[in-house]
Amino acid sequence: MALHPAVAAVRRGVRAALAPLPPGVPVVVACSGGADSLALLAATLFEGHKAGLRVVGAVVDHGLQDDSAAHTARVVDQMAALGADETLSARVQVDPAGLGMEAAARRARYAVLGQVAAHVATQAGTYVGAGEGPARVLLGHTRDDQAETVLLGLARGSGGRSLAGMRRAFGPFVRPLLDVTRDDTVTACQVEGIAFWDDPHNADPGYARVRVRRTVLPVLEDQLGPGVAATLARTADQVRHDVDHLDDLAEARHAALAGPDGSLPVDALLADHPAIRHRVLRLAALAAGAPASELFHEHVLGLDALVTSWHGQKWVDLPGHLRARRVDGRIVITRA
Numbered sequence: 001m002a003l004h005p006a007v008a009a010v011r012r013g014v015r016a017a018l019a020p021l022p023p024g025v026p027v028v029v030a031c032s033g034g035a036d037s038l039a040l041l042a043a044t045l046f047e048g049h050k051a052g053l054r055v056v057g058a059v060v061d062h063g064l065q066d067d068s069a070a071h072t073a074r075v076v077d078q079m080a081a082l083g084a085d086e087t088l089s090a091r092v093q094v095d096p097a098g099l100g101m102e103a104a105a106r107r108a109r110y111a112v113l114g115q116v117a118a119h120v121a122t123q124a125g126t127y128v129g130a131g132e133g134p135a136r137v138l139l140g141h142t143r144d145d146q147a148e149t150v151l152l153g154l155a156r157g158s159g160g161r162s163l164a165g166m167r168r169a170f171g172p173f174v175r176p177l178l179d180v181t182r183d184d185t186v187t188a189c190q191v192e193g194i195a196f197w198d199d200p201h202n203a204d205p206g207y208a209r210v211r212v213r214r215t216v217l218p219v220l221e222d223q224l225g226p227g228v229a230a231t232l233a234r235t236a237d238q239v240r241h242d243v244d245h246l247d248d249l250a251e252a253r254h255a256a257l258a259g260p261d262g263s264l265p266v267d268a269l270l271a272d273h274p275a276i277r278h279r280v281l282r283l284a285a286l287a288a289g290a291p292a293s294e295l296f297h298e299h300v301l302g303l304d305a306l307v308t309s310w311h312g313q314k315w316v317d318l319p320g321h322l323r324a325r326r327v328d329g330r331i332v333i334t335r336a
Contacts, residue, residue: 007191014040014043023051028057031059032060039192071197088116094108143233146166149162269331
């Protein structure tokens, strides 16, 4: 019998993500119990076991719902029933201060998944010291998630980074399903007989992402025609290379210019193109302790004014209780 197109689409994305890995390397699949992550796990088990890879299912309990511990236990049992070689669960403390609940949960989740990757890689003897690097962590974000991320970034005025959307890979993390629709993951689970969980947060209009998913994107599809989500995701891929290249140039420039105290020479910054200079100034603010989630373009423009249009202004206030000053021809960022 021919393979269902939805199952084939999910497996194709996973196969490409696993292709560079040698046999024996562990692969961690982050699994929430939803359709996206369970379809990802099933495909990873199918493709990974063919390639001689060890597949580890991991679920993170954020403790944000009354029955989260019981739900986590159910997901662990389900991952084992699907054939995961090992299952792991972890509970994290989510502190939304300065970030918001969604961003804080994401930060806590990625931190613990990074620890899981290091742990299982060390167990398998494939950590950096053995030459293979840490285990890969597969995330179940789909093309629809990418489109929502681009729209949210545009609404917040995040510039090129918003158009670039989510990265396909960073550190140990890989997103194999960015070319797969959410409907395909649901259908893949249904075809394979996998029961999945609908997170009630995904229906809560208090979250901006839910409003984009349930209202904004359907309106765009209705008014502009079908395919808006695919177009947004494709745009993200096109922009990502440019943004990554500029970020790499800026990181090298920041490393070359920053003094021991993190200060930057004004004359050298004036010689840089604004696309690089703005990024270097942003990196300097982050290095001084500014929270990334609170550091906006307006702050970077304020820093840039100290370089390009300085007329004796005393300082620029930055998030994280920081102040930037121009002192003796250098931009200095210190605690307020």
